[in-house]
Amino acid sequence: MASQREVLIAAALFIFALISHSEGIMGGREAAPHSRPYMASIQVPEGNNLKHECGGFVIAAQWVMTAVHCLPTGPNGRKVVLGVHSLSEAEETKQTFDILELHNHPDYRTYNYDNDIALIKLDRPFNISEAVKTVEYLREGGTNPGTDAEVDTAGWGALSNLGERPDKLKEVSIEVFNPARCGRSDYFGRKFTTNMMCAHKVCPNPCDQPHIKEDSCDGDSGGPLLYNGVAVGITSNGGKKCGQIKKPGIYTIISHYTQWIDNIMGAEPTPPPDQSA
Template sequence: MMSPVVTGIFALALFAPGEGIIGGREAAAHSRPYMASIQVAEGDAMKHECGGFVVADRWVMTAVHCMPTGANGRKVVLGVHSLSQAEDTKQTFDILELHNHPHFNADNYDNDIALIKLDRPFNASEAVQAAVFQRAGGANPSADAEVETAGWGSVDNLGSRPDELKEAFIRVLSSARCRRSDYFGRKFTDNMICAHKLCPDPCDGPHKIEDSCDGDSGGPLLYNGVVVGITSNGGKKCGQIKKPGIYTVISHYTQWIDAIMGLQPEA
C-alpha cells in the first residue's frame, strides 16, 4: 500500500473554502446511503466539516481541500441523516489513510480529489452502501443535463447549516461559459464541471438559484444515478449567477483511483 500523499497549506485565491446546498430540499432519510460526513472535534463534540461518499467497503472519496494537511484526528460518519440525532444507522470510523491527489493545484483547485481508507469495512445496510462512480470512457453530462448533489452545507451566505441532509437537482453549464472571464476564466480546467439551477420566476422559496455552498465539499455530483463529480468549489458567495458550483470530473482519475485502492499498479 502506498503511503498517504498530503499536500501543503494553500491560499484561498479565487474560491471560497467549501460547498453546500443553496435552495434545494431535505432528502428522504437515508435515500442516499453513500453519503459520508467528515467531522472534526469541537470541544467534546464532533462537528460536520466536509462531505464525502462511499466507493468501496473501506474507501470514501472526497476533496483534497477538505484535509490539505492531513486527517488530524477527523472521523468519518456513515448512515447519517440528522447530524444531531442519535440514529441507530450511524457508523463512525477513524481515518487509517488519506491520499490527496499529488497534483492538486491550490490556486484553482484543479485535481481536487482525495481517497480516505477507513479503519475497518463498513456494515452494509439500507442506510450505508457504496455508490457507483464514473470510470474512464463513461459518459459525463453535457451542457443543460440535469444532475444531483447533496450535503449538509450552508443554506445561505450567512453560514446557516441544516441538521438534515439536503439535496438539489441542478443543471450543467457549458465549459465555454465557465471559462469566460466574467465566470472563472483560465482557472476553470478540463477536469471540472460547473453547474447550478436558475429558479423559475416566481420562485417557490427565497433563493433565485439552487447551488452548492459552504460546508459540503467532497460530496457527490450524480448523473443518471452514477457519481460523475466531486463537489469542489464555487464563488466567494453562494448562489451567484456567474459563480456556479464547480465539481471535479471523476472519470479523469480512474488510473490513480485504481492504484490507490490496490486494483492495479500505478503507472
C-alpha cells in the same frame, strides 16, 4: 415616505424570506432519511463533540472519496461518519470511523482547486445496511453529462451565505452549465480547467427571488455530483458566495482519475475492450 423603522422591518423580512426559501443546500429540499446511503460526513473534533466539516461518499468497502481541500494537511483527528441523516440525533444507523489513510491527489492546485480529489481509507470495513452502501462512480471511457443535463447533489452544507447549517441531509437537482461559458473571464477565467464541470440552476422567469438559484454551498464540499445515479463529480469550489449567477458550483470530473484511483486502492485496471472483432 416610509420611516427608517419600516425600512428595517422590510429588510429583515426580505432576509428571512431568502433563508426560509433555501430549504436545502441552496434552494433544495430535505432528503428522505437514508435514501442516499453512500453519503459520508467528515467531522472535526470540537471540544468533546464532533462537528460536520465536509462531505464524502462511499465507493468501496473501506474507501470514501472526497475533495483535497477538505483535508489539505492531513486527517488531524477527523472522523468519518456513515449512515447519517440527522447530524445531532443519536441514530442507530450511524457508523463512525478513524481515518487509516488519506491520499490527496499529488497534482492538486490550491490557487484554482484543480485535481481536487482525495481518497480516504477507513480504519475498518463498514457494515452494509440500508443506511450504508456504496455508489457507482464513472470511470474512464464513460459518458459525462453534457450542457443542460440534469444532475443532483446532496450535503449538510450552508443554507445561505449567512452561514446557517441544516441538521438533516439536503439534496438538490441542478443543471450542467456550458463549460465554455464557465471558462470566460467574467465567470472563472483560466482557473476553470478541463478537469472540472460546473452546474447550478437559475430561478426561472418570472421569479419572485431572481437572485436565488439552486447550488451547492459551504460544507457540501467533497460530496458527490450524480448523473442517473452514478457519481460523476466531486463538489469542489465556486464563488466566494453561493448562489451567484456567474459563479456556478464547480465539480471535479471523476472519470479523469481512474488510473490514479486504481493505483491507490490496489484495484486491477479495467482491460480495454477487445478491438479484434
